[in-house]
Amino acid sequence: MERNTRQRNAILDAISEAGRPLSTQEILAAGQAVVPSLSIATVYRTLKDLTAESWILPVKLPGEADRYEMTQLGDHYHFKCSACSRVFDIHERIKKSNLLVPRDFVIEKYDLILYGRCSECQPKP
Amino acid sequence: MERNTRQRNAILDAISEAGRPLSTQEILAAGQAVVPSLSIATVYRTLKDLTAESWILPVKLPGEADRYEMTQLGDHYHFKCSACSRVFDIHERIKKSNLLVPRDFVIEKYDLILYGRCSECQPKP
DNA sequence: ATGCTATTGATAACTTATTATCAATTAATC
DNA sequence: GATTAATTGATAATAAGTTATCAATAGCAT
Structure with a gap:
């Protein structure tokens, strides 16, 4: 893209300020x-551009549409709340020595996806 | 289903003998x-029935169609070869103490998906 | 402020995986 | 072997997410 538009700024701001991966519908609403x-067409178009320019990255969970987050977050994994469906970043690493595979298999990367209840969705005591 | 057909037997045999999760196309080919x-219609119909009867389970990887494997395999995770696209079962567990989340987040379950090269797809030295 | 053209908004079209339809086939019973 | 209804095969239809189309809008340079 060559022009600085309100739409593009709103979309990138939404992702930047969320602090967690957002779905296209969340991005649309925030924008x-x-x-x-x-x-929604502009959302998809802009997500594609921002991804191509490496400002953002798609976050893929099994059986779900891509979410998006800023690229500079570094290695981390994701937690999906089964109640509110939001996805959160978890800034921890697993010790690679804990990832056992058969000999002759070589690990290039891995995804760990946690499911459970986020702090706002705990069952009432 | 109420009848014992060659098709159903071929599909269940294929999954049972594969020793790893199979895609619908792999099941079609093996059948x-x-x-x-x-x-392919019979494959999907039969997979649906076998899943409902708990003979098999869907294996979900991000951005990919479901694969299927036998239910009795117990807890394990999956390794996808980036060269041949086959998925393998890894019969190891992660220590739950290695899964750190913010306080007030409660883990119900998790998926670990490894990506790399399987033993048959190592780069030639 | 004007002009040019990239961008947008609304919606149709597309994609890929899966499901529904229905005449033909076949497993199970007699 | 004939009967009958469940199952199959071929293909149309569907679903959900994403992309293409194109007239209208609005950045940006002048």
Whole structure:
């Protein structure tokens, strides 16, 4: 892209300020809070551009559409709340020595996805 | 289902003998080796039935269609070869103490997916 | 402020995986 | 072997997410 538009800024701001991966619908809603006319087509277009320019990265969970987060977050994994469906970043690493595979298999990377209840979704005592 | 058909037997045999999760196309190919007329519609129908009867389970990887494996395998995780695209079972566990999340987050379950090269797909030295 | 053209918004089209349809086939019973 | 209804095969239909289309809008340079 060559022009600085309100839509593009709103989308990148939404992702940048979320602190967790956002779905396209979450990005649309957050963007429309700033630019009410924002359309889902522009969201997809802009996500594609921002991804190509390495500002953001897709976060893939099994059976779900891609979410997006800023690239500079470094290695981490993800926690999905089974109640509110939000995904959170977990900034911890697993010791690679804990990842056992048969000899002759070589690990290049791995994804760890945790499922459970986030702090806001604990069952009432 | 109420009848014992060659198609159903071929599909369940394929999954049972594979020793790893199979995609619908792999199941179709393996089944057609026994029943050449086997159609993809029958594969999907039978997978649905076998899943409902708990003979098999879907294996979900991010961004990919479900694969299927036998249910009795117990807890384990999966390794996908980036060269041949096959998925293998890894019968190891992670120590739960290695899974750190913020306080007030409660883990219910997790998926660990490894990516790399399987023993048959190592780069030539 | 004007003009040019990239970008947007609305929606149709597309994609890939899966499911529904229905005539033909076949397993199970007699 | 004939009967009958469940199952199959071929293909159309569906679903959900994403992309393409194109007239209208709005950045940016002048």
